[in-house]
Amino acid sequence: MFLQEFVRAPLRTASVMPSSRALAARMIEPLQRSARDAQDPPVVVELGPGTGSFTAALHDARPDICYLGIELNDTMADHLATRFPGIDLVHGPASSLSRALADRGLVGADLVVSGLPWQAFAGSAGTDLVADIASNLAPSGAYIQFTYSWSRWAPPGRRQHRELQRFFGYVELPTTVWGNLPPAVVYTATEPRWVDVPESNTR
Numbered sequence: 001m002f003l004q005e006f007v008r009a010p011l012r013t014a015s016v017m018p019s020s021r022a023l024a025a026r027m028i029e030p031l032q033r034s035a036r037d038a039q040d041p042p043v044v045v046e047l048g049p050g051t052g053s054f055t056a057a058l059h060d061a062r063p064d065i066c067y068l069g070i071e072l073n074d075t076m077a078d079h080l081a082t083r084f085p086g087i088d089l090v091h092g093p094a095s096s097l098s099r100a101l102a103d104r105g106l107v108g109a110d111l112v113v114s115g116l117p118w119q120a121f122a123g124s125a126g127t128d129l130v131a132d133i134a135s136n137l138a139p140s141g142a143y144i145q146f147t148y149s150w151s152r153w154a155p156p157g158r159r160q161h162r163e164l165q166r167f168f169g170y171v172e173l174p175t176t177v178w179g180n181l182p183p184a185v186v187y188t189a190t191e192p193r194w195v196d197v198p199e200s201n202t203r
Protein backbone atom coordinates (compact mmCIF):
# COMPACT_ATOMS: atom_id res chain seq x y z
CA MET A 1 0.00 0.00 0.00
CA PHE A 2 2.83 2.41 0.87
CA LEU A 3 4.47 1.87 -2.51
CA GLN A 4 1.17 2.43 -4.30
CA GLU A 5 0.40 5.61 -2.34
CA PHE A 6 3.99 6.82 -2.80
CA VAL A 7 3.61 6.54 -6.58
CA ARG A 8 0.34 8.47 -6.33
CA ALA A 9 1.61 11.23 -3.98
CA PRO A 10 5.38 10.97 -3.34
CA LEU A 11 5.85 14.17 -1.30
CA ARG A 12 2.87 13.53 0.95
CA THR A 13 3.61 9.86 1.51
CA ALA A 14 7.40 10.36 1.70
CA SER A 15 8.21 6.68 2.10
CA VAL A 16 7.79 3.43 0.21
CA MET A 17 7.35 1.37 3.35
CA PRO A 18 6.04 1.76 6.91
CA SER A 19 8.39 2.69 9.77
CA SER A 20 10.22 -0.13 11.54
CA ARG A 21 9.57 -1.45 15.05
CA ALA A 22 12.85 0.12 16.15
CA LEU A 23 11.66 3.58 15.10
CA ALA A 24 8.21 2.97 16.60
CA ALA A 25 9.82 2.00 19.92
CA ARG A 26 11.84 5.24 19.93
CA MET A 27 8.79 7.35 18.99
CA ILE A 28 6.73 6.17 21.95
CA GLU A 29 9.45 6.64 24.58
CA PRO A 30 7.88 9.83 26.01
CA LEU A 31 4.67 7.87 26.63
CA GLN A 32 6.53 5.31 28.66
CA ARG A 33 8.32 8.02 30.62
CA SER A 34 5.07 9.85 31.45
CA ALA A 35 3.24 6.57 32.20
CA ARG A 36 5.35 6.16 35.34
CA ASP A 37 3.62 9.04 37.14
CA ALA A 38 0.40 9.47 35.17
CA GLN A 39 -2.84 8.44 36.81
CA ASP A 40 -5.37 9.35 34.13
CA PRO A 41 -5.13 7.80 30.67
CA PRO A 42 -2.87 10.10 28.63
CA VAL A 43 -4.27 11.99 25.66
CA VAL A 44 -2.17 11.04 22.63
CA VAL A 45 -2.52 12.57 19.16
CA GLU A 46 -0.88 10.93 16.16
CA LEU A 47 -0.42 12.99 12.99
CA GLY A 48 0.03 11.00 9.77
CA PRO A 49 -0.37 7.50 11.24
CA GLY A 50 -0.25 5.86 7.80
CA THR A 51 -0.80 2.12 8.16
CA GLY A 52 -0.26 2.19 11.93
CA SER A 53 3.35 1.37 12.89
CA PHE A 54 3.34 3.90 15.72
CA THR A 55 -0.37 3.38 16.46
CA ALA A 56 0.28 -0.29 17.26
CA ALA A 57 3.25 0.52 19.49
CA LEU A 58 1.29 3.22 21.34
CA HIS A 59 -1.66 0.91 22.05
CA ASP A 60 0.59 -1.99 23.01
CA ALA A 61 2.50 0.18 25.47
CA ARG A 62 -0.56 1.79 27.00
CA PRO A 63 -3.89 0.14 26.01
CA ASP A 64 -5.91 2.75 27.95
CA ILE A 65 -4.66 5.82 26.04
CA CYS A 66 -7.16 8.38 24.86
CA TYR A 67 -6.06 8.28 21.22
CA LEU A 68 -6.82 10.56 18.29
CA GLY A 69 -5.29 9.99 14.85
CA ILE A 70 -5.35 12.48 11.97
CA GLU A 71 -4.58 11.03 8.53
CA LEU A 72 -4.92 12.84 5.22
CA ASN A 73 -4.81 9.82 2.91
CA ASP A 74 -8.22 8.11 2.69
CA THR A 75 -6.81 4.73 1.62
CA MET A 76 -4.46 4.66 4.62
CA ALA A 77 -7.18 5.94 6.96
CA ASP A 78 -9.57 3.17 5.82
CA HIS A 79 -6.84 0.58 6.33
CA LEU A 80 -6.12 1.96 9.81
CA ALA A 81 -9.80 1.88 10.80
CA THR A 82 -9.96 -1.79 9.79
CA ARG A 83 -6.72 -2.65 11.58
CA PHE A 84 -7.75 -0.86 14.79
CA PRO A 85 -11.56 -1.15 15.05
CA GLY A 86 -13.18 1.64 17.05
CA ILE A 87 -10.17 3.92 16.80
CA ASP A 88 -10.85 7.66 16.87
CA LEU A 89 -9.59 8.83 13.50
CA VAL A 90 -10.03 12.08 11.58
CA HIS A 91 -9.73 11.75 7.80
CA GLY A 92 -8.15 15.12 7.05
CA PRO A 93 -5.11 17.37 7.31
CA ALA A 94 -3.00 17.81 10.42
CA SER A 95 -4.15 21.45 10.46
CA SER A 96 -7.51 20.20 11.80
CA LEU A 97 -5.79 19.37 15.12
CA SER A 98 -7.23 22.25 17.21
CA ARG A 99 -10.75 21.72 15.90
CA ALA A 100 -10.59 17.94 16.39
CA LEU A 101 -9.47 18.30 20.03
CA ALA A 102 -12.05 21.01 20.74
CA ASP A 103 -14.85 18.89 19.19
CA ARG A 104 -14.00 16.15 21.68
CA GLY A 105 -13.70 18.48 24.65
CA LEU A 106 -10.02 17.59 25.00
CA VAL A 107 -7.66 20.22 26.34
CA GLY A 108 -3.91 19.77 26.42
CA ALA A 109 -2.61 16.58 24.82
CA ASP A 110 0.07 14.72 26.79
CA LEU A 111 1.85 13.56 23.66
CA VAL A 112 1.75 14.45 19.97
CA VAL A 113 3.50 11.90 17.75
CA SER A 114 4.17 12.97 14.19
CA GLY A 115 4.89 10.78 11.20
CA LEU A 116 4.26 13.73 8.88
CA PRO A 117 6.65 14.33 5.99
CA TRP A 118 8.68 17.56 5.83
CA GLN A 119 6.34 18.81 3.14
CA ALA A 120 3.61 19.21 5.79
CA PHE A 121 5.93 21.66 7.61
CA ALA A 122 6.82 23.77 4.58
CA GLY A 123 6.11 27.51 4.38
CA SER A 124 3.76 29.49 6.58
CA ALA A 125 1.34 26.53 6.88
CA GLY A 126 4.22 24.58 8.46
CA THR A 127 4.91 27.36 10.95
CA ASP A 128 1.22 27.49 11.84
CA LEU A 129 1.21 23.71 12.31
CA VAL A 130 4.12 23.72 14.78
CA ALA A 131 2.49 26.65 16.63
CA ASP A 132 -0.77 24.68 16.75
CA ILE A 133 0.94 21.57 18.07
CA ALA A 134 2.69 23.55 20.81
CA SER A 135 -0.49 25.35 21.82
CA ASN A 136 -2.46 22.09 22.04
CA LEU A 137 -0.02 20.36 24.37
CA ALA A 138 -0.30 20.26 28.15
CA PRO A 139 2.55 22.24 29.81
CA SER A 140 4.17 18.91 30.73
CA GLY A 141 3.44 17.38 27.31
CA ALA A 142 5.88 16.31 24.62
CA TYR A 143 5.99 16.48 20.86
CA ILE A 144 7.97 13.86 18.97
CA GLN A 145 8.73 13.83 15.28
CA PHE A 146 11.10 12.04 12.97
CA THR A 147 12.73 12.88 9.70
CA TYR A 148 14.96 10.76 7.49
CA SER A 149 18.60 11.26 8.40
CA TRP A 150 19.64 12.21 4.87
CA SER A 151 17.29 15.20 5.02
CA ARG A 152 18.46 16.43 8.43
CA TRP A 153 21.01 18.92 7.10
CA ALA A 154 19.00 19.92 4.02
CA PRO A 155 17.22 23.30 4.19
CA PRO A 156 13.76 21.80 5.00
CA GLY A 157 15.25 19.67 7.79
CA ARG A 158 17.15 22.63 9.28
CA ARG A 159 14.03 24.76 9.06
CA GLN A 160 12.01 22.11 10.93
CA HIS A 161 14.59 22.11 13.72
CA ARG A 162 14.54 25.93 13.95
CA GLU A 163 10.75 25.93 14.18
CA LEU A 164 10.89 23.45 17.04
CA GLN A 165 13.35 25.68 18.88
CA ARG A 166 11.04 28.62 18.33
CA PHE A 167 7.92 27.01 19.78
CA PHE A 168 9.44 24.81 22.48
CA GLY A 169 11.64 25.68 25.43
CA TYR A 170 13.60 22.45 25.13
CA VAL A 171 14.48 20.36 22.05
CA GLU A 172 16.42 17.21 22.86
CA LEU A 173 19.49 16.59 20.70
CA PRO A 174 18.26 14.36 17.88
CA THR A 175 19.23 10.70 17.98
CA THR A 176 19.57 8.46 14.95
CA VAL A 177 17.61 5.23 14.65
CA TRP A 178 19.74 3.03 12.40
CA GLY A 179 17.25 0.17 12.48
CA ASN A 180 14.94 1.89 10.04
CA LEU A 181 15.07 2.01 6.27
CA PRO A 182 16.18 4.68 5.62
CA PRO A 183 17.73 5.59 9.00
CA ALA A 184 15.75 8.27 10.81
CA VAL A 185 16.51 11.05 13.28
CA VAL A 186 14.06 11.68 16.10
CA TYR A 187 13.37 15.05 17.71
CA THR A 188 11.66 15.34 21.08
CA ALA A 189 10.40 18.79 22.04
CA THR A 190 9.02 19.76 25.45
CA GLU A 191 8.10 22.96 27.34
CA PRO A 192 5.67 24.21 24.68
CA ARG A 193 5.34 27.99 24.49
CA TRP A 194 2.89 30.33 22.93
CA VAL A 195 4.50 32.51 20.27
CA ASP A 196 2.52 35.06 18.31
CA VAL A 197 3.11 34.39 14.60
CA PRO A 198 2.78 37.57 12.52
CA GLU A 199 1.95 36.76 8.89
CA SER A 200 5.01 38.63 7.57
CA ASN A 201 7.31 36.47 9.71
CA THR A 202 6.38 33.00 8.58
CA ARG A 203 8.66 32.39 5.61
Ligand SMILES: C[S@@+](CC[C@H](N)C(=O)[O-])C[C@H]1O[C@@H](n2cnc3c(N)ncnc32)[C@H](O)[C@@H]1O
Pocket residue numbers: 012013014015017018019047048049050051052053054070071072073076092093094095114115116117120
Ligand atom coordinates in the same frame (compact mmCIF):
# COMPACT_ATOMS: atom_id res chain seq x y z
C1 LIG B 1 6.19 8.93 6.05
S1 LIG B 1 4.49 8.41 6.17
C2 LIG B 1 4.52 7.85 7.88
C3 LIG B 1 3.43 6.86 8.18
C4 LIG B 1 3.55 6.15 9.52
N1 LIG B 1 3.50 7.11 10.62
C5 LIG B 1 4.84 5.37 9.61
O1 LIG B 1 5.79 5.91 10.21
O2 LIG B 1 4.91 4.26 9.08
C6 LIG B 1 3.64 10.00 6.25
C7 LIG B 1 2.15 9.90 6.56
O3 LIG B 1 1.63 11.23 6.76
C8 LIG B 1 0.41 11.38 6.02
N2 LIG B 1 0.28 12.82 5.75
C9 LIG B 1 0.99 13.57 4.87
N3 LIG B 1 0.63 14.86 4.93
C10 LIG B 1 -0.35 14.93 5.90
C11 LIG B 1 -1.12 16.01 6.43
N4 LIG B 1 -0.95 17.27 6.01
N5 LIG B 1 -2.02 15.73 7.39
C12 LIG B 1 -2.20 14.45 7.85
N6 LIG B 1 -1.51 13.39 7.36
C13 LIG B 1 -0.58 13.62 6.40
C14 LIG B 1 0.63 10.50 4.80
O4 LIG B 1 -0.58 10.17 4.16
C15 LIG B 1 1.33 9.29 5.42
O5 LIG B 1 0.41 8.38 5.96
